[in-house]
Amino acid sequence: MAWNAGRPAGAASIGTRDRIKRVATELLVKHGFRGTNFRTIAERLATTTTNIHYHFGTKSRLVEEVVRDYVADAGQRQKRIWLDDSASLREKLRNAAAINHQRHRKFNRGTRTNRPWSLIGRLRLEIDVLTPGAVAVLGTFTTDVNTCVRAAVDAAARRGELRADAPLDHITVLLAAIVNSGAVLSQDAGSLEGLDKLFEALDQVILLPYTTSMRPRLMLIGD
Numbered sequence: 001m002a003w004n005a006g007r008p009a010g011a012a013s014i015g016t017r018d019r020i021k022r023v024a025t026e027l028l029v030k031h032g033f034r035g036t037n038f039r040t041i042a043e044r045l046a047t048t049t050t051n052i053h054y055h056f057g058t059k060s061r062l063v064e065e066v067v068r069d070y071v072a073d074a075g076q077r078q079k080r081i082w083l084d085d086s087a088s089l090r091e092k093l094r095n096a097a098a099i100n101h102q103r104h105r106k107f108n109r110g111t112r113t114n115r116p117w118s119l120i121g122r123l124r125l126e127i128d129v130l131t132p133g134a135v136a137v138l139g140t141f142t143t144d145v146n147t148c149v150r151a152a153v154d155a156a157a158r159r160g161e162l163r164a165d166a167p168l169d170h171i172t173v174l175l176a177a178i179v180n181s182g183a184v185l186s187q188d189a190g191s192l193e194g195l196d197k198l199f200e201a202l203d204q205v206i207l208l209p210y211t212t213s214m215r216p217r218l219m220l221i222g223d
Contacts, residue, residue, distance in 0.1 A: 017055050019045055021066050029107060029119050033063060033126045063123075064134040070119045071137050075144040078179065082148035089156040090207050093175065097199045100182045104192045111192040121183030142180050149176040166210035174206055 023044045027036040038049040038059060056062035081087075081095045107117040116122045120141055127135050153172045156162045162171075178185065178198055186195040 016047075016051070020052055020055060020062070021069060024062055024066050025070060025119060028063065028066065029116055029122050032116075032122055033059075033129050036063075060131050060134075064131050064137070067119070067123065067130075067134045067137050071141050074120060074141055078145055078148050082152040085155070088161055089152055090203055090211065092152055093199060093203055093207065096179050096182075097196065100186070100195060101192065103183075104186065108192070111196075114187045114191055116183065116187065118183030121181075121187075124184070145180045146172070146176045149179065160212055163210050163212055171206055171210070174202060178202055 020041060023041050024036065027040060027044075036059070038052045041052055042049045052062070056065065077099055078096075081092050081099065084092065084095075087095065101111075104111070104117045108115050120138060123130060123134070124138060127138070130138075150172045153162075153168050153175065157166065157168055162168070182195055185198060186192050188194075
């Protein structure tokens with residue numbers, strides 16, 4: 001009997017594609033589009049550049065597919081946070097901060113380093129060399145975040161969690177901005193601790209004053 005008898009047709013090929021994309025994602029986060037090449041990917045996977053060309057053709061096509069997968073996953077993570085009816089708006093903000101910590105730990109040791117940790121944030125700096133398709137997909141993350149955060153703010157208002165005079169539009173803009181730009185903000189601040197302070201400031205200065213019941217200070221991940 002053949003070793004792969006009963007295995008779905010193309011299973012080996014799909015596995016290879018996934019491995020290539022996994023390594024490509026890591027390299028793109030660390031080194032960006034310009035610093036990533038087929039030779040390095042091939043060396044990491046003990047394969048040939050010809051094999052990578054066979055599966056994806058060009059680097060641009062590989063990157064576009066990686067971006068589509070990554071943005072889809074990132075969008076789902078944000079939806080799980082902001083559309084969770086069991087969590088308050090302030091709790092959702094804490095959960096968004098927790099996601100940043102999880103992603104940051106994959107590429108940094110400790111919180112006082114500022115190496116890139118988000119593919120979205122990294123490739124936004126190189127839009128000029130990406131395909132139109134990849135650029136469009138990156139833009140969908142911003143749209144998804146704005147939509148999810150708006151839904152969360154509106155839900156909080158309907159539940160009476162926010163005061164009637166709460167500026168919903170302004171709260172949405174600020175929340176969405178910090179979530180959408182977390183990776184860049186942490187690098188600009190020099191560490192993830194700097195981003196934590198921004199999350200806490202947003203909670204204390206914007207959300208807490210408009211919350212209908214005064215609750216204990218929201219403990220963010222860095223506390």
